[in-house]
Amino acid sequence: MKPILNRPAGLTEAAFHYCPGCTHGIIHRITAEVMEELEILDRAVGVAPVGCAVLAYNYFNCDMLQAAHGRAPAVATGIKRARGEAVVFTYQGDGDLAAIGTAETVHAAARGENITVIFVNNAIYGMTGGQMAPTSLPGQVTQTTPYGRDTAAAGYPIRVCEMLATLEGTAYAARVSVDTPKNAAAAKAAVKRAFQNQLDGAGFSIVEILSTCPTNWGLSPVDALAWLRDNLLPYYPLGVYRDCKKEAAV
């Protein structure tokens, strides 16, 4: 018998702790496959966030560091500046990257820091049990917006890729989704591009991946995918928001 699909070399044998139907597993696999295909596992250094992916250091089969909440881009900067030959990536959720770590994110991008950022946006705080995130939609019901996110009181969601695309230092900013196999394939291509950029010395590359949280959205895995399509996709359009290589080619 010939196996047609194996665990990628970029993942350890550890079993994921993620909830059933959560798309972190798909995004981990994509990231791991890309690192294997680019043959960088022996020089990759990953930085895990605080949030649902806090245990990512157990899952990715490369050197890993677990950072303080929101500080991953600063930690990654320190690693990359100390060890230029390392391929340094962060794996962060929306609270980590777009709330408590906004400054670290924006300034790593502004510096054109040559790192790769995997940004998982599921519009909610998962680990702590479903509170409002900086990317929660207007009207979205969460534990801390029990009557729906009221923009008059809680403000508006942040579109991270659009914001970072305004910065000269951002080499690549793309938003993808993993709600369908087709979109997952496109997501993998974007992640690969973001790592390849680092190998090419292009600078700060971020891939925002729309993700589900069935547990805290209070939906079945299948309904959660539908909710993502019906609600997140219209507010967070997929696409490439900045691409230095394309600009250079024009």
Added chain:
Amino acid sequence: MEKLMLKGNEAIAEAAITAGCLHFFGYPITPQTEVAAYMARKLPKIGGVYLQAESEVAAINMVIGAAAAGVRVMTSSSSPGISLKSEGLSYLSGCDLPAVIVNIQRGGPGLGGIQPSQSDYFQATRGSGHGDYHLIVLAPGTVQEIVDLTRRAFDLADKYRVGVMLLGDGVLGQMMEPAVIGEYTPAVPAKPWALTGASGRPKNIVNSLYLDPEELERTNFERFRKYEQIRRDEVLFEEYQTEDADLVLVGYGAPGRICRNAVAAARAEGLRAGLFRPVTLYPFPSEALKKLAERAKRFISVEMSMGQMVDDVRLAIECRRPVDTCLRTGGVIHTPAEILEKIRACAKEEGLI
């Protein structure tokens, strides 16, 4: 050896470079700015990295990244900035990473002022961030000692995998004094735990998360065993005319210098005063101070704060003798005369005059 006229802050930077520190992450704040400025000038010319972070928070996390990657790294700040770094210092310690953190203290609380102070003693010696941990805290008193202790800070950080704080004050940072830089061979151990890319070895993880309470307890026990070893092997202090002293001043940093003049003046009046100058503030030289309590009648803690080290003095001598304080705060520096006045007052209370 060539003597150079060096500013305290610049001596820190130059000594760090000679200790093999080629990575510096910081954020501007008075009165330590010259450390960063010196690094910004020098490091790019010698293949090093100077990076001005967007915040103190980011700077200490960059330090964490570089330390985890296995290089010697330093950040420098002053009091309000250290408050911001405190989160990172907790993570640094929880991850057992070696790094050197400079605090050239200014008056507080809040924005306080920009004049010299020692009011971050508690913050420095008790760890400042959350959780069970300490930094080694070194307190130089001269520019030469700044040079020597900065280098020692890097060696200690690597030897024990701990954060080491060089705790100065605005006087030491801003003053100029002759000092010898000279040659130095850093003691850098192998760092098999560092994040260098898992080439030819299993993956390394640098982490401070332990969801199993017993595992977390075990790591804390291990870390505190390390602190005990540091307490046994690395305590530093200086004594001046303490052999026959009835009255012992305890002071470090700038007040430590001023106390020497006060001791000399008191001796000229026939008062047997002495000075005990702690150089490691954590661990505090408790044993040596306790020994002095066998013969000395009274201790005077001389601090540029509302009295913080005085707690460690009392603990060290187990409250066997009265402990007075001679305190200035907010950026005001003691004069030798007011310390002498305090010595006289204590002598009177002890019936010595």
